[in-house]
Amino acid sequence: MNIDLKEYITEKRAKIDQFIIEYFQPFIIPQVLHDSVLYSLTAGGKRIRPLLCIASYEACNGKEDIIPYAVAIEFIHTYSLIHDDLPAMDNDDLRRGKPTNHKVFGEGIAILAGDGLLTEAFRILSNPLYAKIKADTLLRVIYEISMAAGLRGMVAGQAYDLISEGREPNREIVEFIHLHKTAAMIRASVKTGALLAEASEDKINRLESYGEAIGLAFQIVDDILDIESTTEVMGKPQGSDIQKGKMTYPRVYGIEKSRQKAKELIDKALERLSIFDEKAEPLRQIAFYIFKRTS
């Protein structure tokens, strides 16, 4: 199948955006909370995680409209960015070229917006009315996502990221951070698609390790872009990881070896897709896109 990734992404993104807008009608009260949540949800995110979830679902022959469940993952991603930008965490003023949530709405509301988005994700995932999905499948999805996002997943990665600032580069710690902070939720996004499609355990496992590989590659490329890109393209200050003494891949391995590692991970991810037919084409192209992205 010759798919146009750009067209594929544009079409899915429109549906994702539409669901987000509709989900917040009627308005949340108080209004400042509503505005804060919508501000970050519509701040120009690439929607990589929900796109991966949908592409994985389609690669496994899924036929239902699973946009709501995919959007739940974007809610969790968005919450993690809002909290990550807080002064007590990364203390970032800019995200995707715009002031961060707490800069606009204050820290208290930003914390609550994040808390609320995380919680709403599970409200969406536990609503069986969105598509014909079995209850025990949805339970398994909730389990996977909460494990990937929780105290032994993304939160652990963020905590290590926080306490490692300014420390000597260390291979074990940078691996731990990348695996937990970024790869865990990307892996869970891909796995969710496979679970929702009731794929075979073999396919679920393959997609899971595809997801982990591109998740790690994504973070390594992110680390490289922090050094090589510009503030304009990135939408956040160039070199901010270095300035904060972040435990990044290039700091531990150097730029060339980091790029090579990312390439290996993409190759590994593509290998895992080998048994899939042309319906996995978007997943293959997303892997390339992650390696080649510039922002």
Place this chain on the structure above:
Amino acid sequence: MNIDLKEYITEKRAKIDQFIIEYFQPFIIPQVLHDSVLYSLTAGGKRIRPLLCIASYEACNGKEDIIPYAVAIEFIHTYSLIHDDLPAMDNDDLRRGKPTNHKVFGEGIAILAGDGLLTEAFRILSNPLYAKIKADTLLRVIYEISMAAGLRGMVAGQAYDLISEGREPNREIVEFIHLHKTAAMIRASVKTGALLAEASEDKINRLESYGEAIGLAFQIVDDILDIESTTEVMGKPQGSDIQKGKMTYPRVYGIEKSRQKAKELIDKALERLSIFDEKAEPLRQIAFYIFKRTS
């Protein structure tokens, strides 16, 4: 049935505490995150919400061990306290007579500990191996709890609480705050017990409104205690609500009318239990306890 509430609570609390300790073996990494989470989970909470969940389950003839699901609710409660105490929120230094989480572990780790506890709650609720509960029942429980805790529940109440500080007392706003900030999760705790027991819709509805009534009463008594109790008994500074210009019941209605309102709510709650047999005795006694508590 002549139950000794003290004995009942002591026995259940021991099981709740045991599950919490076991849940965090093996250790969470990094250790500071582990310590932060355990610090707040074992800081002497009254365990009202899980107790209500268990008592409601037993009132509906439930026979399984549902401690894990009840503890999930305590995780959500604990997360809400950790975030609520943050400088950007209520800025409290003491909670139950001890330094608040961020005072001990720093703001960044406190935010992450709260995020992690909220997420883990859903991991527990989506694990079907803890007891013989149907998948669609667990889904419904997750839906109820996430609705009560989310952007249209507890988080909305906290947001209104935050933005209303220092404003003129207002009946509508204080009702909204109490209903969302406190009563929603207490209602959901009681309802969860009924759902897990597969109770009739009539019983579920009755327990839900019992839960909402005692939840509102709980918050009104809390507001009164803030004025009438001492710092030693409360474990936090006496009069702190007034000092912060919080929108409390006594500020809007005066102390006497507030006490009367709490009494009416307890009477209403007990009336809702009228069709239940002696297995609802703990629920009846907890209603009295909430009205008469001194800390």
